[in-house]
Amino acid sequence: MKEYWTALASLMGAFAFLQGVLHAVFPAELRAAVARLLGRLTRAFSPYCYFDVTEMDGMSTNEIYDAVQLYLSSTAAPASGARLSLSRPLNASSFTFGLAASDRVADAFAGAAVTWEHVVAPRQGQGFSWRPLPEEKRRFTLRIRRGDRDKLLPAYLDHILAAAADIRRRSQDRLLYTNARGGAMDARGLPWDPVPFKHPSTFDTLAMDPARKAAIMADLRDFADGSAFYERTGRAWKRGYLLYGPPGTGKSSMIAAMANYLGYDVYDLELTEVGSNAELRKLLMKTTSKSIIVIEDIDCSVDLTNRAKPPPAPAPKPRPGIDGAIDQDGGAGAGRSITLSGLLNFTDGLWSCCGAERIFVFTTNHIEKLDPALLRSGRMDMHIFMSYCSFPALRILLKNYLGFQSDEELDRLGDAAALRGLEEWVDAAEITPADVSEVLIKNRRSGKAEAMRELLDVIKARAGGGGAGAAPGKEAGGDNEEEEEEKRALESPKEGKEQAGIDSCGDGQAEEAEAKKQV
Ligand SMILES: Nc1ncnc2c1ncn2[C@@H]1O[C@H](COP(=O)(O)OP(=O)(O)OP(=O)(O)O)[C@@H](O)[C@H]1O
Ligand SMILES: [Mg+2]
Incomplete structure (x- = not known):
């Protein structure tokens, strides 16, 4: 030995x-x-061909690498003895397993066997770069039989990308993206900033007429499951919803409920931060599929009254808002502004189809202020009026806020007289769900029956035109204009400072709005 x-x-x-x-x-x-x-000689005589998927694609991260890693971690079978790395991405609520260095996994697609190898090698000197590169060069090498090449490519890669997106969506909490940096890109070349999106609003908590709610949910489900339908009919796989109604009727809550229902991310597009149509297009191109792109208070972000009106006289200073000119991408004089045409191209034009399964949601308090071009059929597929609280909607709020388990329990344990009174008065009161919620929150410790009676007092006072019992934050009869102005001033500190109490539009639009008022 x-x-x-x-x-x-x-x-x-x-x-x-x-x-x-x-x-x-x-x-x-x-x-x-x-x-x-x-290596070349071996490959020339080998029955296999190899494809490398590197971690870095030039200076930016290679999306396919991330997708392959995620896909392999959940679907493919690691060879016995393979070593998996364990991680939990930022904001994710579950763990993912990745392949460690030099390990192999086998997978199969369309009857063909493939092998993936994870290759890690030290980087040879950093060279010049604007941002530090990882110290190791990582790549996945895909090995397939030569004869399977046509069968596998690109279908297998498409399958991996779709599966990875699905895993990401299921394992990760929703993300809310904002474009607070205008069109400026971050180190990864993305103009959107993501934050975890944990809005608790769902269709269960949303107070609105149950039949209308069910119709919206069915529409969303049809959309999400409609891949084949959209392909067959030659339509782009996208859908537009216009939510309109007074402040506090649940438009933003509805968007959160939609995102939670479908499991989509939300892109909150702040139009006043976007300098031009080209920038708008770039933002659109950088959104992912299975997402909701939201423009809140669209009548206030931009002037959408008339796209056909002649361009305005040269302004003394450049304005960031829509100037209403027909110009598509900013001709002379309007090169740095968004136009209604630009916005319509964004939702409707050829560019809107770069990516699939996207929902556009616009919200407004004043549908009458919008250009008919934006409202015509086919553009926004569904117009949803978020109305004052109806009795069925009120019942949902009573159940959720006061802790009744069911309609039957509300009828049995709730104050019957108060319930009848609420049914009788709620329509005349024109009270928003937000105001009802506030009354219920304020009285939630005083017992269910007491809270219902208190709410009835508020509603009666409001329906009768007034006084002591009026709902909080609002004069009896409700001056929405005032409430709206206040809201905008709070929401946008910059605008608020400069023009509180004048109008909620962007900088230059204040002057225009002022001029309109005088006319
Ligand atoms: N339909 C509703 N169902 C349940 N809660 C609601 C509803 N509407 C409003 N609320 C409550 O009021 C608050 C404000 O509502 P939300 O922000 O959704 O209103 P909005 O219509 O978007 O108002 P605005 O026009 O001012 O943006 C929400 O946080 C929610 O608690
Ligand atoms: Mg809102």
Whole structure:
């Protein structure tokens, strides 16, 4: 036995010596060239072909690498003894398993077997770069049989991308993206900033007429499951919803409920931060599929009254808002502003189809202020009026806020007289769900029956035109204009500072709005 070990040790010593001699005699370049040549020869006679998916694509991260990692971690079978790396991405609520260095996994697609290998090598010197690159070069190498090439590519990669997106969506909490930096890009070349989106609003908590709610949910479900339908009919796989109604009727809550229902991310597009139609297009191109793109208070972000009106006289200073000119991408004089045409192209034009399964939602308090071009059929597929609280909607709020488990329990345990009174008065009161919620929150400790009676007092006072019992934050009869102005001033500190109480539009639009008022 001892002799065996001695022989092995001397063999290894001889090998190391030989390697040392080779290294000393032949320069590195020559050794690398020989290795490349040998590699090429082996590949030429091999029945397989190989594809590398590197982690970095130039200076930016390679999306396919991330997708392959995620896909392999959940679907493919690691070879026995393979070592998986465990991680939990930022904001994710579950763990993912990744392949460690030099491990292999086998997978199959369309009846063909494939092998993936994860190759990690140290990076040779950083070179010049605007941002630090990872210290290791990582890549996945896909090995497939030559004969399977046509069958697998690109269908297999498409399958991986779709599966990875699905895993990401299921394992990760929703993200809310904002374009607060205008069109400026971050280090990854993205103009959107993501934050975790944990809005608790769902269709269960949303107070609105149950029949209308069910219709909206069915529409959303049809849309999400409608891949084949959209393909068959030649329509772009997108849908537009216009939510309109007074402040506090649940438009933003509805968007959150939609996102939670479908499991989509939300892109909150702040139009006043976008300088031009080209920037708008860039933002659109950088959104992912299965997402809701939201423009809130569209009548206030931009002037959408008339796209056909002639361009205005040259303004003393450049304005960020829509100027109403017909100009598509900013001709002379309007090069740095968004136009209604630009916005319509965004939702409707060829560019809107770069990516699939996207929902556009616009909200407004004043549908009458919008250009008919934006309202015509086909543009916004569904117009949803978020109205004052109806009795069925009120019942939902009573159940949720006061803790009744069901309609039956509300009828049995609730204050019957108060319930009848609420049914009788709620329509005349024109009270928003937000105001009802506030009354219920304020009285939630005083008991269910007491809270219902208190709410009835508020509603009666409001329906009767007034006084002491009026709902909080609002004069009896409700001056929505005032409430809206206040809201905008709070929401946008910059605008608020400059023009509180004038109008909620962007900088230059204040003057225009002022001019309109005088007319
Ligand atoms: N339909 C509703 N169902 C349940 N809660 C609601 C509803 N409407 C409003 N609320 C409550 O009022 C608050 C404000 O509502 P929300 O922000 O959704 O209104 P909005 O219509 O978007 O108002 P605005 O026009 O001012 O943006 C919500 O946080 C929610 O608690
Ligand atoms: Mg809102």
